[in-house]
Amino acid sequence: MTNELFNRPIGVFDSGLGGLTAVKELRKLLPHEDIVYFGDTGRVPYGTKSRETILRYAQQDVDFLLTCKVKMILAACGTVSSNIPKDFARQLPVPFTGVVEHACDAAVKATKKRHIGIIATPSTIRSGAYEAHIHLIAPDIQVTAAPCSLFVPLVENGYIQQDNPVTRLVAQQYLAPLKQANPDTLILGCTHYPLLAPIISDIMGPEVTLIDSGQTAARYTAQYLQDHAMLCEPCRRGTNRFYVSDSTEGFADVAGIFLGSDIHGEVTRIHID
Amino acid sequence: MTNELFNRPIGVFDSGLGGLTAVKELRKLLPHEDIVYFGDTGRVPYGTKSRETILRYAQQDVDFLLTCKVKMILAACGTVSSNIPKDFARQLPVPFTGVVEHACDAAVKATKKRHIGIIATPSTIRSGAYEAHIHLIAPDIQVTAAPCSLFVPLVENGYIQQDNPVTRLVAQQYLAPLKQANPDTLILGCTHYPLLAPIISDIMGPEVTLIDSGQTAARYTAQYLQDHAMLCEPCRRGTNRFYVSDSTEGFADVAGIFLGSDIHGEVTRIHID
Numbered sequence: 001m002t003n004e005l006f007n008r009p010i011g012v013f014d015s016g017l018g019g020l021t022a023v024k025e026l027r028k029l030l031p032h033e034d035i036v037y038f039g040d041t042g043r044v045p046y047g048t049k050s051r052e053t054i055l056r057y058a059q060q061d062v063d064f065l066l067t068c069k070v071k072m073i074l075a076a077c078g079t080v081s082s083n084i085p086k087d088f089a090r091q092l093p094v095p096f097t098g099v100v101e102h103a104c105d106a107a108v109k110a111t112k113k114r115h116i117g118i119i120a121t122p123s124t125i126r127s128g129a130y131e132a133h134i135h136l137i138a139p140d141i142q143v144t145a146a147p148c149s150l151f152v153p154l155v156e157n158g159y160i161q162q163d164n165p166v167t168r169l170v171a172q173q174y175l176a177p178l179k180q181a182n183p184d185t186l187i188l189g190c191t192h193y194p195l196l197a198p199i200i201s202d203i204m205g206p207e208v209t210l211i212d213s214g215q216t217a218a219r220y221t222a223q224y225l226q227d228h229a230m231l232c233e234p235c236r237r238g239t240n241r242f243y244v245s246d247s248t249e250g251f252a253d254v255a256g257i258f259l260g261s262d263i264h265g266e267v268t269r270i271h272i273d
Numbered sequence: 274m275t276n277e278l279f280n281r282p283i284g285v286f287d288s289g290l291g292g293l294t295a296v297k298e299l300r301k302l303l304p305h306e307d308i309v310y311f312g313d314t315g316r317v318p319y320g321t322k323s324r325e326t327i328l329r330y331a332q333q334d335v336d337f338l339l340t341c342k343v344k345m346i347l348a349a350c351g352t353v354s355s356n357i358p359k360d361f362a363r364q365l366p367v368p369f370t371g372v373v374e375h376a377c378d379a380a381v382k383a384t385k386k387r388h389i390g391i392i393a394t395p396s397t398i399r400s401g402a403y404e405a406h407i408h409l410i411a412p413d414i415q416v417t418a419a420p421c422s423l424f425v426p427l428v429e430n431g432y433i434q435q436d437n438p439v440t441r442l443v444a445q446q447y448l449a450p451l452k453q454a455n456p457d458t459l460i461l462g463c464t465h466y467p468l469l470a471p472i473i474s475d476i477m478g479p480e481v482t483l484i485d486s487g488q489t490a491a492r493y494t495a496q497y498l499q500d501h502a503m504l505c506e507p508c509r510r511g512t513n514r515f516y517v518s519d520s521t522e523g524f525a526d527v528a529g530i531f532l533g534s535d536i537h538g539e540v541t542r543i544h545i546d
Contacts, residue, residue, distance in 0.1 A: 041322070042316070042322060042326050043315070043316045048429070048430065049314070049315060049519050049520075050519050050520030050522060051520075052520055053315050053518075053519045053520065149430045150423075150426060150427070150430060150432075150439075153423060153426035154423070156321070157321065157422045157423060159423075165442060166423075166439065166442055166443055166446070169438060169439055169442055170439055173439070245326075246322050246323050246326045247322075247323030247324075247325055247326065249323060273546035
């Protein structure tokens with residue numbers, strides 16, 4: 001790549017707004033980089049749909065980011081990352097990563113009791129991807145997984161306050177088997193879930209380490225770009241461009257919850273299909 | 274129309290499976306008719322998306338049903354029905370109806386206290402369509418409306434048991450302003466909501482009449498076909514064909530909850546976009 005190519009943006013996508021938790025971390029680690037984000041808000045959620053549909057949507061999302069001439073793609077979506085075939089990245093003209101491997105690597109490092117919990121969308125849990133990767137690198141580790149079908153709708157509808165009684169009740173139900181199994185490390189296997197981290201942590205207890213899959217994937221992306229001498233010239237402040245497949249109205253408000261109030265950028269609606 | 278045209282199927286569609294509550298009623302009223310149903314399960318829900326996106330999806334749904342050579346179309350979706358322009362039906366080669374007017378007509382007939390409640394998706398409530406139609410036919414009636422953003426995800430994820438603590442808690446929150454306003458008639462303005470009718474009725478009390486918008490629209494459709502001499506020849510048992518935009522796997526189980534166990538038909542997946 002020439003220098004010009006290194007100045008291309010990093011592409012990030014998700015079914016909706018969850019992937020913005022990865023953008024937040026990327027922005028912190030790489031202040032000079034341009035970031036292009038696509039959120040498929042017109043078709044969210046992915047995690048309760050079939051693998052075939054998820055892969056079709058993911059291909060369209062990736063194709064769109066390639067038209068934005070990105071230099072690397074981060075699928076900041078647990079559902080896409082856990083369903084995509086292992087050889088998917090090989091067909092692409094730019095490096096590609098999901099969130100599964102990096103969250104698993106961090107969890108394996110963190111666990112002392114050799115017991116990791118996973119919460120994610122039904123489709124992600126069904127795929128077995130997190131469990132498979134953990135056992136690939138550490139076959140002796142015990143894994144307890146639980147699907148949380150309502151977490152994404154709860155987050156997308158703003159049920160995220162720490163004392164929200166509905167979210168607490170739902171979380172208590174989903175986390176009950178994990179409380180009983182008692183892992184010391186819990187992977188938040190969907191990039192929406194960090195917004196529920198205070199509630200999840202309250203229920204699981206302070207001795208359980210939460211692994212934020214969007215954050216660990218962002219750290220990997222930053223490291224990859226650095227290791228491959230693909231970082232942009234550090235002489236400017238990076239920009240953010242956001243694309244969504246539903247209306248842009250209200251995006252800024254909701255995105256602010258994911259990103260923090262100090263990250264801004266132009267928001268454009270596209271037809272992803 | 275010739276006799277052959279009258280033997281064409283009735284077309285019904287919804288964002289997901291909610292419209293099957295209308296199919297159930299149609300099947301009861303019109304045992305000889307063929308019914309084609311399309312559920313946009315690959316893009317459900319509609320009710321938390323923008324009007325522009327809803328109308329684009331609705332146009333695709335209608336276009337698909339027209340390729341099935343239906344003789345009439347029922348938009349068995351409160352969100353589509355309340356957002357679609359009034360002149361939409363005029364462009365179509367077959368009669369078209371939504372669910373709004375017929376639920377309002379039934380509610381206006383039912384209310385004794387001249388006070389009607391409406392619960393529906395955020396998009397439907399924002400449209401003001403139910404309220405506008407009630408005031409068109411009965412300007413003196415008081416209307417109290419409440420959006421219920423989580424009811425569709427709760428139903429689509431199977432949280433429908435009468436004693437489900439999550440659904441009860443959510444319903445208590447949504448219905449609190451209605452309990453206080455105290456209407457004697459409540460429109461279930463989304464075709465998913467009849468599956469929550471036992472819980473809603475428990476909370477509102479037995480003196481509140483629930484109006485099922487899918488059921489009243491099905492009754493209108495049956496009456497329309499009869500009044501316009503468009504019923505099929507009554508010499509055979511009608512068939513059901515179901516189309517969905519996500520995987521067909523598991524459709525039969527979930528559809529059975531909406532339809533009752535005695536309604537069957539072929540299920541086919543299509544690409545709606």
